[in-house]
Amino acid sequence: MLSKIIKPVYKVEKIIKSPIFAHSFIFAHSFSSGFFKKTSLFGNFANDTKKEIEKYLAKGCEQKDGLLKEHEVYDVLSLAGMQSPFHQFFDCRETSGETSAEKIRKFQERCDPSKIYIAKGVVRYKKTGLLVTHKTEIGALMFGVKYHDLPDAIAKMEGKFRGTEFELEGILFAEMVDFPKGFGGEFLLSGYQDPFFGPCVAFGLGGTTVEYFKKKMRPNNAQLFLPTMYDFSTFEDQIKRLPLTELSTGLVRGVKKNLETETIFKTIETFRSLISHYSAYNPDADYVIEEIEVNPAVASHSRILALDGVMRVRKKNAGELMQIKSMKPLHKIRHLLCPKTVAIAGASSTGTNNPGNIILSKLLKKGIAKEDIYLIHPKAKEINGISCYKTVTDMVRKRGNNPVDMMLVGIPAKFAGQMIMEAINEHAAESLSVISGGFGETERGEKIQKALEETLEKYDSNPKKRSVINGPNTVGNICVRYDVDAQKEYSGIETVFTEKQKSSATGKGSPNVALFCQSGAYMLSRMSDLADLVAPSVAVSVGNQMDLSAIDFLEHFLPSKSITTYALYIEGLNKGDGIRLMSLIQKARDLGKFVILYKAGQSEAGISAAKGHTAAMANDFGMFKHLMSHSGALIADSFLQYNQLMITTSRLTSLYSQLNAIPKDSKVSVAALSNAGFEKCAIADHLFNEESLKYCKLPNWSSETLRELQGIFKKFRIGEVVDLQDILDLTPMMTDDGYDMIMRAVLKDPNVHFAIFSAVPETQTLLTLENEFPKKGSLYHRLVNLKKEFGDKKSFVVVIESGPKYDAICKALIQAGIPTFRSADEASWVVSKLISSIRRD
Structure with missing residues (x-):
């Protein structure tokens, strides 16, 4: 758990003045409630007390x-x-010209005759000078020593270590307390x-x-x-x-x-x-x-x-x-994602399918002019009509020592390290994207990476000359829209080195999501899995996080005007990134935004796998999950949950304002209904757990709603089959029209804050098949109308069970802005997570 945390940075005052991070240090001076509001971040030590403490620390x-x-x-x-407890220390090495007996007599006078002591030898290894902290193993403990036995105990302890590999510095006699x-x-x-x-x-x-x-x-x-x-x-x-x-x-x-x-x-x-x-x-x-x-x-x-x-x-x-706020020049991330000038090392003069050429082709299609692209190649004079330069230095000299916005490095690690070092020292680029692998994942590469990190640190105090680096081992980035700057919005580029026809992603879906992943394959597969449903406006593969980390990108994009969900896949943390992430999650909650996390390495086997993948630092998942949940993150335990959270949060953008309008001392009232009894049980089982019970409950129906529901149950003749309960059972007899009437009654109830509407669609009374749901009056159209009518006031999710025949209606509902699940337990789990995240203190 211990490490030397060495990072030259600016003064703390700069953090405190930052509007984005002010919350991180507000509590340094005044905690919000309870006992600890009386304390300050760095303690309340008086100067005299600090001086006394530091005398010991100096020792x-x-x-x-x-x-x-x-x-x-x-x-x-x-x-x-x-x-x-009362204690006295006998220094075995002290020499004051006294006899041993006189020395022991004076020590005994300092001790309390009424107490019984435990004797603890303070022992060091003679060879190394290191203190022995586990006294039991070397027999440096004696119990039940009475006052008159103190001299004998001293003699026995000194005799025990005389002529051994240990040096006895002294003996601590501490009172044995009950x-x-x-x-x-x-x-x-x-x-x-x-x-x-x-x-x-x-x-x-x-x-x-x-x-x-x-x-x-x-x-x-x-x-x-x-x-x-x-x-x-x-x-x-x-x-x-x-x-x-x-x-x-x-x-x-x-x-x-x-x-x-x-x-x-x-x-x-x-x-x-x-x-x-x-x-x-x-x-x-x-x-x-x-x-x-x-x-x-x-x-x-x-x-x-x-x-x-x-x-x-x-x-x-x-x-x-x-410091909690990153001291890297994160504003240069714009140069990484929205460059006007680009250098590429790794394009081939003979092939077209290597990563450098694929990225070059994408940049040209994006509209970056050939004269704004600089290729670095040891032999070629030009590639695709673009001039080549033998070295990074040659390129930057050609530009009059002005850096390009972004430099992409896609050559083997044994050559890439030297080239990156040259780019850093020459300030050849404001940002670098390193797709080369073999750095932190191998012993030789780790040494190269360490040297690069140390070189970067030298420029921390001169941010104008400091480049920012994404990678190594990144598969690239996608930036559709960049709106972090208050005054201007930018269109970004794509540097993913895989071909577009290999991806299922369509670019269609909710764009209000940012995706920051330590695994590039995870990033790409999320975008394919969620094709037509979620289309992140920013997606970044951070690779080994040698410099920029997923947490840096979260910090930088948090002020974005359009992004409301930030989804992170993390295999390891950089120094200080745990506490930064907690603070950023809290800030996101203050802004009404969601942060979704999946942490790899949840088991011993997972930790081992993560270590060998992107050189992740393995750490305690239990501690990570607890602390991130405490700060309000949405922790996914599976990839399916991760996808579901992305879909749901990208559509429930008003949920924070809706739930925060409820008094703090009140619970969120969640209404639920289904036409199948097993789903009622699933909803109750997964909506409520030890955590969520503090924040949500089933509704107490208003008298008006009760009368309306009873009337509907009577009209559709289900009151004879089932009772009116907290979770409504509509039975398979309920029609599209009946569903609509009940859902409206539920959403109109002032005691209801959120709703789960579920249907097992295999019933002739519902229009749910692919050729049925587009018809007027179907459950689909009724849900879409409810979304339009109640969306800003109350949120709801939908469950449609029963397999691939109903994929079409589910996809259509999600595209209409309604989070839709394929099972009631999954929906209830997500709702439970959302409410707990928003309502926790």
């Missing part, structure tokens, strides 16, 4: 491993606000610098069984992992609902109360303040606490005490500062 930095001794950890925690055994008495508390999410706090079950319970318990029930750069007040309810908190605060029947909730909050705040203040994100910090862990901490006499402590620290590097 840690003097050690090879950066580790503080356990009693020093206790002292730092005490300064930050957490208590530890605490409740079992659940609710022991805790794990830690802080660490996560390479993706920044400073984080972990809180949960402690003791020796913690790993066992993490495997056996439901996700996020054994422990919580909480990024401190995100609005920490939003985690309060999760902390309260954690089984450990409920057990320790006496909320479980038959379990004794050991602590107040506020005591838990205060202890977590100690770790949050320390790990945030001493992080690469704090411009005023001189040190970085890489990790701090107490396992166990225990409940004792209404306090939480640290019974163990590990802390690793390092000096912060010069210029090291991480």
Whole structure:
């Protein structure tokens, strides 16, 4: 979990002034609610307290491993606000001219005769100088030491390590405290610098069984992992609902109360303040606490005490500062997607089917003039009437040292690396698209990529001269419409190196979607799978994310006037991109926009596969899913769900305003109906889960609606067969006309906020076949009319079961702007996700 997070950037003030990212730092000064509203992002340490803490941190930095001794950890925690048992440290190396007996006598005077102690040897390896953190394995623990036995305990510990590979620096004598055994008495508390999410706090079950319970318990029930750069007040309810908190605060029947909730909050705040203040994100910090862990901490006499402590620290590097807002010149993405001048390395003078030639052909068809295209080729003088240059330098000199907008590199990695390096140093292009593979995926290529990344970092402080790079291993990009700039809209290009006739994509469908994928094949297959239904105005394959990441593209396109859904496929994260993504998702929600995520590497096998694909950084999927869901992302567990979410969100563009008009203390009322009993069960089973139950419910029909529904049931003679229930059963006897009357009654009910209309179409009473639904009065036409009448006021989705005979009506409904599913469980799952995402705090 630890890594050196080194990134020279601009000052934090620039982020705070940014309108797009203001939300990311608002909570740094004033949390929105609850206990943590009283705290600041980087802690509330007084200057004197900081000076004392940093004396200990400086000591840690003097050690090879950066580790503080356990009693020093206790002292730092005490300064930050957490208590530890009474303890005294006996320094075995201290020489003051005293006899050993006199030294021990003076030490004993500092100890409390009424207490019983545990003796912990502070031991280092002689060969390496590294601190031994697992004392049990080397026998550096002694339990039940009484006051009068202290001299004997010191002698035994010194004798044990005399003449061994270990050096005994001293012995920590800590009071053995009473605490409740079992659940609710022991805790794990830690802080660490996560390479993706920044400073984080972990809180949960402690003791020796913690790993066992993490495997056996439901996700996020054994422990919580909480990024401190995100609005920490939003985690309060999760902390309260954690089984450990409920057990320790006496909320479980038959379990004794050991602590107040506020005591838990205060202890977590100690770790949050320390790990945030001493992080690469704090411009005023001189040190970085890489990790701090107490396992166990225990409940004792209404306090939480640290019974163990590990802390690793390092000096912060010069210029090291991480920020939530990208410091890359992302405005140059426009040059990548909408270039006026292009350079290509990789076009062939003899063939036409290689990637470089296919892309060249697409650029010419798009209307880019030959004189604005520059080909780099070691031998050819011209290709297709376009001049060639032997090197990148030759090309840029020809242009009077003015960079082209975009340079495409499609040559083998062993040559591409040197060419990209030349392009960066010569500032030959504002942006580069690297379709070459073999970089991060191979050991040799990884070295080349690392060198390129280090070269790019040198230009971070000079954004005018810094290029942005997409790839390596990208299949290219498609940009139909670019409207990020407030003043002007641009038409983009396509650099996908596959031939158009191989794709099922038609360019028709909802254009209000952006697709950013780490897998190019995934991007292309989404566009083919959703042909005629979704046609993203921007689709980018980010490949290895050597420079630009999917999160960078999300940040850049978030202000787009036309895009309302952002769909991301992620195999790995770049440094700091986890916390950035959380903040961007929250910003998207503030703007009434959707962010859909599919994260590869959800299992051990999946992690292994992702590693070998686009050089993805594998990380904990459970933590990723929890944190992204918390910030409001729509997490797809399958490709089918991903497609369904894209179709649905691209059509329900008014859903945010509709649901946010409902008072916060009220639940979203979801009406549902079907002509098949099994679908009623499926809707109830999949609409409601532990999460969605907090946000949605079935409707309480108004008296007027009840009367109207009863009249319709009577008219169509189904009242004799079924009762009027929360989820309406229309039976296979219901006609198109009856469906229309009931759906209208449902949507008119002021107590209904959303609806699921389902039909198993294999009944003679409904016009649903391909040759039937175009007829006037069919269910299709009635649903389209309802969409026109109620679309801006209330949203609904439709379910049409029963296989390929009904593909035509489903496709027609989707093209008419109505999200339509092939099964009730899938529809209910999507609705549940949407409501939970929009309504969560």
